[in-house]
Amino acid sequence: MEVLNKSIIFVGGKGGVGKSTSAAAIAWKSARQGNRTLLVSTDPAHNVGDIFNRKIGGKTVEIARNLYALEIDPEIETASYIKGVKENIKGIVHSSMMEEVHRQLDTAKASPGADEAALFDKLISIILEERTNFDKLVFDTAPTGHTIRLLTLPELMGVWINGLLEKRKKTNENYAALLNDGEPVEDPIYEVLKTRQDRFSKARDILLNEKETGFIFVLNPERLPILETEKAIELLQKYHIHINTLIINKVLPDEIDGAFFLERKKHEKKYTQLIEATFSRQQLIYIPLFSQDINSKNQLEFFSQYFIDVNNEVITNV
Numbered sequence: 001m002e003v004l005n006k007s008i009i010f011v012g013g014k015g016g017v018g019k020s021t022s023a024a025a026i027a028w029k030s031a032r033q034g035n036r037t038l039l040v041s042t043d044p045a046h047n048v049g050d051i052f053n054r055k056i057g058g059k060t061v062e063i064a065r066n067l068y069a070l071e072i073d074p075e076i077e078t079a080s081y082i083k084g085v086k087e088n089i090k091g092i093v094h095s096s097m098m099e100e101v102h103r104q105l106d107t108a109k110a111s112p113g114a115d116e117a118a119l120f121d122k123l124i125s126i127i128l129e130e131r132t133n134f135d136k137l138v139f140d141t142a143p144t145g146h147t148i149r150l151l152t153l154p155e156l157m158g159v160w161i162n163g164l165l166e167k168r169k170k171t172n173e174n175y176a177a178l179l180n181d182g183e184p185v186e187d188p189i190y191e192v193l194k195t196r197q198d199r200f201s202k203a204r205d206i207l208l209n210e211k212e213t214g215f216i217f218v219l220n221p222e223r224l225p226i227l228e229t230e231k232a233i234e235l236l237q238k239y240h241i242h243i244n245t246l247i248i249n250k251v252l253p254d255e256i257d258g259a260f261f262l263e264r265k266k267h268e269k270k271y272t273q274l275i276e277a278t279f280s281r282q283q284l285i286y287i288p289l290f291s292q293d294i295n296s297k298n299q300l301e302f303f304s305q306y307f308i309d310v311n312n313e314v315i316t317n318v
Helices: 019-032 074-088 095-108 114-132 144-179 188-208 223-237 259-278 297-304
Strands: 008-013 037-041 061-064 067-071 136-140 213-219 245-251 283-288
Touching (some): 008 223, 019 037, 019 067, 019 245, 114 136, 114 188
Parallel strands (some): 008 136, 008 213, 037 067, 245 283
Antiparallel strands (some): 061 067
8 A cells, every 4th residue: 555655644535434444544554563653633523532442632642652643623723823813913913903803813713714724724733843753644634525625725825825925015115115215114914924825835845745645535335425535536636636545445345145235235346346447546445344343453453454465465355
């Protein structure tokens, strides 16, 4: 499974297909191979703690040898993000306006996109800073639509900030020419924007570096997950993000019996054939439906064995 060699791995897909389990199994396998690994959940409905049968929360905790986990809380990150904005405008906004500006910022906490902006900021911090402390970062993301917005934000925010910087620069030049005898104007807001632009640019470069970052989508052999995955791959390609690996999870094993399961297996076969036709350019990893939930380290170990067989060849059937 070539993507496991990447130092940063994002796992996405439709809700309920097994993203968290797949991400946890990837992180588990990485840690077992001796890599210091951080498993990060960006899904508000965190499942990582349930899989490891312990509380994780918003601070990095060690959950096994070489394996650490973190569940990002959007509310906490949004509050921290707004607090950071307040710190940035100290000394910039006139004291008489500060109370009103703070009120507007507090109101912005509940505005659409506030959680995503804060989550994106935290994501960038992890990518740029935590990667120096870990050999591998594995991200368990929220359902598809949220993941797409998160992964496309570096490009969108980069364009937006470029526009703000250009306007700010023009304003400063006009101000310097008219009121400051042509001397450069000190502009703390410009410096803050420039710093954020640099961070976005670095994060974008890392996300688009295929030697460093890999993307996996998880789906089940069913109509809706197939359609959703196809659309997501097409959309992300427009932002130069390529999904080269798919995990097809919960595939009925061959050794089933009973009229119901045999009929279901025939029905499922049509979808596995559709998957192979639709995603002929992707690496396909098939994982069987297990008789029990994956909620222990022993079961994760068993799950992770389906990524690579004894000959280090990718398993493409079960």
